[in-house]
Amino acid sequence: MSRLGAARETSQLDRRLAALNSARELASGALPQEALDPVLQVLDRASSRRALSGDHTVVGFFGATGSGKSSLFNAVSGEEIATAAVRRPTTTEPLAGIWGVQGSEALLDWLEVRKRHAAGPVQGFADDGTGLILLDLPDFDSTRAANREIVQRMVGLVDVLVWVLDPQKYADAAVHDDFLAPLSSHGAVTIVVLNQIDRLPEHEVRPVLESLKDILARDGLGKIQVHAASAVLGTGVDKVRAVIRQAAVQRQAMSQRLAADVTQAAARLAEASGLSAGDPKAAGGGMAAGATSASKARLAGELAVAANVPLVVDAVARSYRLEATRRTGWPVTRWLARFRPDPLRRLNLRREGAKPELNRTSLPPAGAPERARTDAAVREFAEAASAGAPGPWRAAIRGAAREGSDRLPDAVDQAIVSTDLSAGRKSWWWGVFNTVQWLALVTALAGFAWLGVLAALGYLQLPVPEVPRVQGWPVPTVMIAGGVLLGIVLAIAARFIVGAAAASRSAVARKRLKAAVADVAERLVVAPVEREVSRLAKFTAALKAAAGR
Numbered sequence: 001m002s003r004l005g006a007a008r009e010t011s012q013l014d015r016r017l018a019a020l021n022s023a024r025e026l027a028s029g030a031l032p033q034e035a036l037d038p039v040l041q042v043l044d045r046a047s048s049r050r051a052l053s054g055d056h057t058v059v060g061f062f063g064a065t066g067s068g069k070s071s072l073f074n075a076v077s078g079e080e081i082a083t084a085a086v087r088r089p090t091t092t093e094p095l096a097g098i099w100g101v102q103g104s105e106a107l108l109d110w111l112e113v114r115k116r117h118a119a120g121p122v123q124g125f126a127d128d129g130t131g132l133i134l135l136d137l138p139d140f141d142s143t144r145a146a147n148r149e150i151v152q153r154m155v156g157l158v159d160v161l162v163w164v165l166d167p168q169k170y171a172d173a174a175v176h177d178d179f180l181a182p183l184s185s186h187g188a189v190t191i192v193v194l195n196q197i198d199r200l201p202e203h204e205v206r207p208v209l210e211s212l213k214d215i216l217a218r219d220g221l222g223k224i225q226v227h228a229a230s231a232v233l234g235t236g237v238d239k240v241r242a243v244i245r246q247a248a249v250q251r252q253a254m255s256q257r258l259a260a261d262v263t264q265a266a267a268r269l270a271e272a273s274g275l276s277a278g279d280p281k282a283a284g285g286g287m288a289a290g291a292t293s294a295s296k297a298r299l300a301g302e303l304a305v306a307a308n309v310p311l312v313v314d315a316v317a318r319s320y321r322l323e324a325t326r327r328t329g330w331p332v333t334r335w336l337a338r339f340r341p342d343p344l345r346r347l348n349l350r351r352e353g354a355k356p357e358l359n360r361t362s363l364p365p366a367g368a369p370e371r372a373r374t375d376a377a378v379r380e381f382a383e384a385a386s387a388g389a390p391g392p393w394r395a396a397i398r399g400a401a402r403e404g405s406d407r408l409p410d411a412v413d414q415a416i417v418s419t420d421l422s423a424g425r426k427s428w429w430w431g432v433f434n435t436v437q438w439l440a441l442v443t444a445l446a447g448f449a450w451l452g453v454l455a456a457l458g459y460l461q462l463p464v465p466e467v468p469r470v471q472g473w474p475v476p477t478v479m480i481a482g483g484v485l486l487g488i489v490l491a492i493a494a495r496f497i498v499g500a501a502a503a504s505r506s507a508v509a510r511k512r513l514k515a516a517v518a519d520v521a522e523r524l525v526v527a528p529v530e531r532e533v534s535r536l537a538k539f540t541a542a543l544k545a546a547a548g549r
């Protein structure tokens with residue numbers, strides 16, 4: 001690979017690691033910690049490994065006891081560095097053969113490999129300039145727990161995994177189910193060697209290799225390199241050297257290994273999220289439907305009803321009618337209206353100059369039916385918004401809605417109190433009607449007084465002055481009739497105007513109250529839900545970037 005290609009690969013790994021980290025951050029709270037911890041481990045490991053020598057490629061030999069790891073290690077190294085023996089298990093501690101000791105110390109410290117051997121140059125394979133660390137490791141299925149632990153750790157740390165299998169145990173479930181299949185994402189840095197082929201009759205080598213390849217394909221490692229070798233006879237050892245040398249010289253194995261780790265971690269996060277990695281179209285590509293203007297309006301409408309907004313709207317109309325009657329009614333009867341209570345004042349919604357933040361309405365407190373209605377509306381909203389989201393994220397979206405819904409009744413009440421209902425605002429025509437009403441009454445009373453004076457004069461046998469007439473009707477009588485009639489007509493006219501004005505006032509109030517309730521719904525339910533919805537969208541995008549797609 002060219003230097004340019006290597007640089008591109010490094011920066012791509014940078015991006016993918018960053019994306020994996022943001023996916024992890026975005027998922028915190030939505031996914032269980034058990035799903036997030038391994039991701040953090042991958043990130044930690046990657047940054048540790050990248051801080052250490054990139055000039056050294058770490059190649060580990062893994063396999064069952066007696067498969068010939070130590071023997072193959074020696075064969076490849078061209079020296080008897082490791083102990084190979086019939087006794088089982090033989091190797092209990094990792095052993096490093098190092099070509100290019102300089103700069104390898106910190107890396108070996110991190111790997112916790114104490115037994116280190118500076119290996120001599122091997123013609124056509126490796127010398128001090130190669131930068132290669134070959135690790136002979138204990139058996140993965142050991143009777144010794146310490147051996148198994150070492151292998152588990154090393155499987156996660158080395159740059160290249162060489163699996164040394166033998167003709168007897170190559171098909172054992174242990175190696176395939178516990179290691180190879182779970183590491184199917186690591187095909188680019190995995191090499192399989194079928195060792196001890198000298199123990200097979202020659203005609204069986206090919207069928208056994210084919211069978212091994214079939215099993216590997218089922219593990220998800222169909223494209224992997226499989227080499228046949230005999231550590232004792234030296235058959236195929238050159239081929240094994242060649243692939244190891246290639247990995248070391250290219251200096252790409254470290255990045256490829258970490259990239260494979262990121263791929264695997266992203267796939268596991270996707271799985272934990274309920275996002276099917278294989279079929280992104282399933283479950284709407286993992287996208288939540290989100291809030292629509294229709295669903296928001298419906299939520300606000302239901303909340304308004306649950307919070308008795310219709311009651312308030314009705315009170316606004318009745319309050320206006322009452323007030324208008326008091327101001328414009330026939331003066332003789334309007335005082336009756338004083339005994340009727342103002343419905344808005346009764347709801348504690350008519351307090352000119354009061355601080356809304358200190359007040360509560362006296363609306364009937366939210367009882368079980370109102371609570372149920374509120375909860376149902378919030379649930380329905382969250383349900384619709386979370387549609388299409390995978391399981392755990394659905395729960396997160398619904399949880400966000402539920403959290404806000406507990407504070408809804410109080411907040412809605414507060415919003416109603418704070419809404420300007422124009423309560424107590426006078427209409428301009430009240431004054432005109434009032435003045436005319438009083439004039440009509442005064443006219444009628446003046447007519448009465450006039451007739452009264454005339455009657456008194458007659459009673460006292462005093463000369464009664466002639467009364468002026470209009471069209472033959474005596475003026476005081478006309479004054480009385482006209483005054484009374486005008487008063488009644490004005491009262492009736494006022495009724496019509498009041499009806500229309502009250503309707504428009506309550507319509508304005510309804511609009512304002514609904515807007516206020518919608519505001520609260522937006523703040524406490526819609527916004528938190530939308531935050532979760534967009535968190536999911538960012539998470540899926542980050543996951544996609546981490547997966548390198």
Ligand SMILES: Nc1nc2c(ncn2[C@@H]2O[C@H](COP(=O)(O)OP(=O)(O)OP(=O)(O)O)[C@@H](O)[C@H]2O)c(=O)[nH]1
Nearest residue numbers: 065066067068069070071084085089090091196231
């Ligand atoms: N015939 C034959 N025997 C082999 C071959 N490779 C290893 N052996 C023998 O198998 C036995 C075990 O070899 P080791 O190299 O110690 O095996 P190992 O995988 O390191 O075993 P542990 O360290 O216990 O995990 C030894 O007696 C080797 O001589 C091979 O290719 N052919």
Ligand SMILES: [Mg+2]
Nearest residue numbers: 069070090091
């Ligand atoms: Mg060994």
